[in-house]
Amino acid sequence: MCFLLLLLFFGALSKVDCETHSLRYLYTATSGIPNFPEFVDVGMLNGQEISYYDSITKKKVPKQDWMKENFNQEYWDSSTKTDQEAERLYKINIQSAMKRFNQTKGVHIFQTRYGCDWDEETGITDGFHQSGYDGEDFLVFDLKTLSWIALVPQAVQTKRMLDSDPSYNYRERYHLTEECIYWLKNYVDYGRSTLRRTVSPSVSLLQKTPSSPVTCHATGFYPSRVMVTWQKDGQDFHEDVELGEALPNDDGTFQNSVHLTVKPEEWKNNQYQCVVQGSGIKEYFIKVLTEKEIQTNWGKTNRGVNYSPIIGVVVSLLLVLVVVVAAVGVVIWKKKRSRNGDVPANSSEGGSNSSTYIFQQEVLD
Numbered sequence: 001m002c003f004l005l006l007l008l009f010f011g012a013l014s015k016v017d018c019e020t021h022s023l024r025y026l027y028t029a030t031s032g033i034p035n036f037p038e039f040v041d042v043g044m045l046n047g048q049e050i051s052y053y054d055s056i057t058k059k060k061v062p063k064q065d066w067m068k069e070n071f072n073q074e075y076w077d078s079s080t081k082t083d084q085e086a087e088r089l090y091k092i093n094i095q096s097a098m099k100r101f102n103q104t105k106g107v108h109i110f111q112t113r114y115g116c117d118w119d120e121e122t123g124i125t126d127g128f129h130q131s132g133y134d135g136e137d138f139l140v141f142d143l144k145t146l147s148w149i150a151l152v153p154q155a156v157q158t159k160r161m162l163d164s165d166p167s168y169n170y171r172e173r174y175h176l177t178e179e180c181i182y183w184l185k186n187y188v189d190y191g192r193s194t195l196r197r198t199v200s201p202s203v204s205l206l207q208k209t210p211s212s213p214v215t216c217h218a219t220g221f222y223p224s225r226v227m228v229t230w231q232k233d234g235q236d237f238h239e240d241v242e243l244g245e246a247l248p249n250d251d252g253t254f255q256n257s258v259h260l261t262v263k264p265e266e267w268k269n270n271q272y273q274c275v276v277q278g279s280g281i282k283e284y285f286i287k288v289l290t291e292k293e294i295q296t297n298w299g300k301t302n303r304g305v306n307y308s309p310i311i312g313v314v315v316s317l318l319l320v321l322v323v324v325v326a327a328v329g330v331v332i333w334k335k336k337r338s339r340n341g342d343v344p345a346n347s348s349e350g351g352s353n354s355s356t357y358i359f360q361q362e363v364l365d
Contacts, residue, residue, distance in 0.1 A: 019119065019121045020117055020119045020120070021117065021118050021119075021120060021184060021185075021188050022044075022045070022046055022047070022115060022116070022117045022118075022184075023043075023045055023115050023116055023180060023183065023184040023187065024043070024044040024045075024113070024114070024115035025042070025043050025044070025113070025114045025115055026040075026041070026042045026044070026111060026113055026114075027040070027041050027086060027090060027111060027112045027114075028041075028042075028109060028110070028111045029090035029091060029093060029094040029109070029111070030094070030107070030109050030110075031094050031095070031098065031106075031107070032105065032106050032107040032108060033107055037054035037055045037056050038055045038087075038091060039054065039055040039086070039087040039090050040052075040053065040054045040055070041053040041060070043063075044115075045064075045184075045187050045188070045191065045195075046195055046223070046224075047223075047224045047246070048064065048194075048195075048248065048252050049063040049064075049248065049252075050062065050064050050067050050187065050191075051063055053079075053080065053083040053087075055087050058080070058084060058087075059076075059080050060076055060079040060080040060082075061076070062076070064191060064194065065194075066191045066193075066194055067187075070190045090110065093110055094108060094109075094110040097133050097138075100154040100157070101133070101134075101154055108133070108134055109133070109134055109135070110132075110133050110134075110138075111132050111133075112129070112130070113128070113129075113130045113131075113132075114128070114129045114130075114176075114180075115127065115128060115180065116128075116176055116177070116181050116184055118181055118184050118185065118188075120188075125177060125181050127143060127175075127176025127177050127180055128140075128141070128143075128176070129141040129172065129176060133152075133154075136151075136152065137151040137152070138152055138155050139151060139155045139158055139159065141169075141172055141176075143173060143176065143177070146166070146169045146170065146172075146173055147159075147163050147169060148162045148163055148169075194252070195223075197222060198222065198223070198278065198279070198280040199220060199221055199222040199278075200221060200278060200281055200283075200285070201219060201226060201276050201285055202218070202219055202220045203216065203217070203274065203276050203286075203287050204216075204217045204219075204295055205217075205274065205287050205293045205294050206294070206295050206296065207294045207295075207296045208297075209296070210264060213242070213259040213260055213261040214259070214260045214261075214267070214294065215257050215258070215259050215260075216228055216230065216259075216260070216274030216276070216287065217255065217256075217257045218255065218256050218257070218276045218285070219249065219253070219254075219255035219256075220249065220253045221253055221278045221281075222252065222253045222254060222278075223254075223278075223279050223280070224246040224248075224254040224279075225246075225278075225279035226246060226254070226276060226277065226278045226279065227275075227276070227277050228243075228244070228256050228257075228258045228274065228275075228276050229258070229274070229275050230258060230260050230273070230274055230275075231273050231274075231275055232270055232271070232272050233271050234271070237260075237272070240260065240261040240262055241259070241261075242258065242259040242261070243258055244256050244257040244258055244259070258274070260272065260274075260289075267289050268291070271289075272288075272289040273286055273287060273288045273289060274286065274287045274289070
């Protein structure tokens with residue numbers, strides 16, 4: 001197995017290139033959000049959006065040039081029909097979820113995350129299928145026991161329904177460990193030149209007001225594995241530092257931010273600097289924290305770009321990727337697991353459409 005070594009607490013910046021690939025799908029159904037899609041399906045390969053569908057456009061579209069070049073219109077038409085059926089069922093699903101939680105109105109989100117991983121070096125594969133409601137885990141499929149785990153009492157009915165047919169769970173395992181992997185490998189082959197490219201980050205120091213944290217913002221880099229650290233007088237500094245995580249940009253690159261909370265007199269009397277290193281890029285990108293380097297929109301101290309638009313872009317990108325959550329201030333999923341997983345795939349894209357039937361019993365009642 002390959003590992004990304006983040007030796008941030010040992011005074012070192014180390015990296016090991018990783019050949020693990022991932023295929024993720026995220027289905028999101030919403031209720032109570034005006035002028036926003038009631039259903040969205042996002043496909044992700046190695047953290048890059050590759051396909052998209054929503055209930056407003058009602059059309060599945062490629063999000064990468066290589067996806068458009070390698071799959072004909074018949075493929076996208078078929079995928080569109082699958083998503084249109086998923087949309088119909090998910091609208092029923094979220095109403096069923098509201099019923100189980102004794103809710104009649106308000107903003108609610110039901111999601112299913114589905115996908116698989118493949119280590120190209122070792123051949124090891126894995127898969128997952130999880131569902132959540134209003135930011136809480138709801139139901140998860142256990143590949144080892146071939147059974148569903150209800151994570152809240154309201155999910156017990158669904159667990160019993162799905163587990164009542166053993167052949168259904170065997171098919172689910174097949175979709176996760178065979179079909180999904182098949183499509184993952186195909187997508188990796190089609191997009192290999194894009195996936196293996198390296199793009200250097202652009203680094204900025206941002207601050208909203210003189211009393212706000214100073215943010216080291218790295219953006220435009222690829223792949224997503226990047227290390228962003230603060231140093232004080234040449235040594236890694238972890239106190240009063242809030243780490244961020246890589247988030248996707250709409251052009252297929254990524255961004256990350258790390259926040260430093262120290263008083264101005266502290267960083268003016270010591271040398272603080274932000275150090276960024278991207279995967280596959282030998283050079284370090286360093287920004288020394290000085291008043292001149294800080295970009296802000298406070299008063300007349302604007303020395304570069306406006307901080308607020310940057311934050312607006314970040315929020316917009318979050319909306320595109322996670323679909324609904326930023327709009328309503330709800331956390332998509334509690335990070336109870338170390339694995340990043342995402343949603344259901346339809347059969348034309350390397351996955352089961354079983355996730356669209358999470359509430360099948362109530363749909364049929």
